[in-house]
Amino acid sequence: MKFLCDEMLRGLGRWLRAAGYDTAIAGDGAPDRGLLRQAAAEERIVISRDRHLLEHRAAAGRVVLLTAEGTDGCAHELSARLAIDWSYRPFSRCLVCNTPLVPASVFDRAALPSTVAHLPEPLHRCPRCDRIYWEGGHARRMRARLARFATTPTDDITVEAATPTTAIERDPAARRRGRQPPSVW
Numbered sequence: 001m002k003f004l005c006d007e008m009l010r011g012l013g014r015w016l017r018a019a020g021y022d023t024a025i026a027g028d029g030a031p032d033r034g035l036l037r038q039a040a041a042e043e044r045i046v047i048s049r050d051r052h053l054l055e056h057r058a059a060a061g062r063v064v065l066l067t068a069e070g071t072d073g074c075a076h077e078l079s080a081r082l083a084i085d086w087s088y089r090p091f092s093r094c095l096v097c098n099t100p101l102v103p104a105s106v107f108d109r110a111a112l113p114s115t116v117a118h119l120p121e122p123l124h125r126c127p128r129c130d131r132i133y134w135e136g137g138h139a140r141r142m143r144a145r146l147a148r149f150a151t152t153p154t155d156d157i158t159v160e161a162a163t164p165t166t167a168i169e170r171d172p173a174a175r176r177r178g179r180q181p182p183s184v185w
C-alpha cells in the first residue's frame, strides 16, 4: 500500500513513514485535482479529512476519509478501515522526504560533527536530503506509540504531535562554516 496524505494529516503521514509505508504528503494548498491526479499516477490511496474531495469523480475508490481527532484517533480510524501493519518496516524511510534510508558509510560518520560523532549503531542516511538517523530512546518511544496504534483505542488516548526520529541535517555549507548542523526534532 502506498499513501498520499492531505496537508491536514501531515502528522499521520509522518507516522506512516515511520512504520515504513511509502507516503507522500500534499503541499500546502495543493488543489484537489492535482492531488487526485498524483494519487492515480503513483497508485496511492488518498487519506484526507476533506469531504469535498469526494465530490470529484476521480476520488471514487481512491479516498479514505477520516473524521477522528488527533494523530492517535486518525491512526486508529485508519487501522479500522485498512489493514495497516504499524510494525511493517519501522524506521526504514526518511520522515522528512519519504526516501528509503541506506546504511551510513564510514565517510558519512567521518563527516559528522565531533559533538555527535559517537552515536549508537546502526546509523542510516537519507540519500536524498542527507539526514543521518539513529536509534535512541526516542526510537523506543516511537516504537511503543506505533504499537499503540495497532491496538484497540481506549477512552484515554494521549494526543501528541508526531515526533520524528532523531535526525540531523548535514548541510555541506553549514559544515564549511564550521557550524553545528540543525536537529529536526
Ligand SMILES: [Zn+2]
Binding pocket: 094, 095, 096, 097, 098, 099, 126, 127, 128, 129, 130, 131
Ligand atoms: Zn530525506
